[in-house]
Amino acid sequence: DGGITQSPKYLFRKEGQNVTLSCEQNLNHDAMYWYRQDPGQGLRLIYYSQIVNDFQKGDIAEGYSVSREKKESFPLTVTSAQKNPTAFYLCASSRNSGGTQETQYFGPGTRLLVL
Amino acid sequence: EDKVVQSPLSLVVHEGDTVTLNCSYEVTNFRSLLWYKQEKKAPTFLFMLTSSGIEKKSGRLSSILDKKELFSILNITATQTGDSAIYLCAVEALLSGAGSYQLTFGKGTKLSVIP
Numbered sequence: 001d002g003g004i005t006q007s008p009k010y011l012f013r014k015e016g017q018n019v020t021l022s023c024e025q026n027l028n029h030d031a032m033y034w035y036r037q038d039p040g041q042g043l044r045l046i047y048y049s050q051i052v053n054d055f056q057k058g059d060i061a062e063g064y065s066v067s068r069e070k071k072e073s074f075p076l077t078v079t080s081a082q083k084n085p086t087a088f089y090l091c092a093s094s095r096n097s098g099g100t101q102e103t104q105y106f107g108p109g110t111r112l113l114v115l
Numbered sequence: 116e117d118k119v120v121q122s123p124l125s126l127v128v129h130e131g132d133t134v135t136l137n138c139s140y141e142v143t144n145f146r147s148l149l150w151y152k153q154e155k156k157a158p159t160f161l162f163m164l165t166s167s168g169i170e171k172k173s174g175r176l177s178s179i180l181d182k183k184e185l186f187s188i189l190n191i192t193a194t195q196t197g198d199s200a201i202y203l204c205a206v207e208a209l210l211s212g213a214g215s216y217q218l219t220f221g222k223g224t225k226l227s228v229i230p
Contacts, residue, residue, distance in 0.1 A: 033218075041222055042220035043203070043220040044220075048217070090158075103163050104160075104218060105160065106157040106159070107157055108157050109157045
């Protein structure tokens with residue numbers, strides 16, 4: 001079945017540690033996105049990528065980094081510079097054909113907790 | 116700055132009631148408005164609306180967009196306990212200078228349906 005997978009489901013980070021969240025899709029979608037969800041707030045865009053080897057900062061990119069070496073994969077690294085990383089992280093993808101954006105489909109999410 | 120405001124923030128109804136969820140927005144270069152249902156984890160797509168006045172329906176759920184007044188409503192008739200979730204509204208708009216689109220999410224409406 002086609003879909004988006006995220007791993008791990010739960011992730012614990014120690015102070016000063018970098019951690020990487022995985023996002024893979026087999027939908028042949030061009031565009032991929034990372035969002036962060038905090039209680040009582042809407043989803044906020046961290047980074048997005050419209051094509052392989054290219055990505056753009058979203059609204060809250062500080063303390064995060066991404067790579068897009070393959071169409072299917074868009075890992076997110078939460079660096080030690082991110083002072084408040086505890087949140088629910090959602091990855092999404094869309095077809096993004098012809099310069100316009102299709103509906104985004106979401107993965108199951110990763111919950112990051114700081115020890 | 117683009118804004119998406121949902122109301123009410125939370126709502127408790129009895130099974131069988133009809134509910135209306137609201138979403139108003141202020142964005143430049145509007146393209147579409149989307150509704151998502153978020154239960155335990157990741158949001159699932161419900162509707163995409165691009166044209167004013169055209170109702171979209173899926174079972175007991177329906178939605179309509181008013182591009183003049185800049186709002187959308189999501190109606191759920193004959194509610195069931197399985198409708199309990201957070202309903203997210205998102206607006207897709209063109210990012211100026213970037214040639215790509217971004218989704219801005221509202222904070223969501225938490226709907227609780229009690230037997």
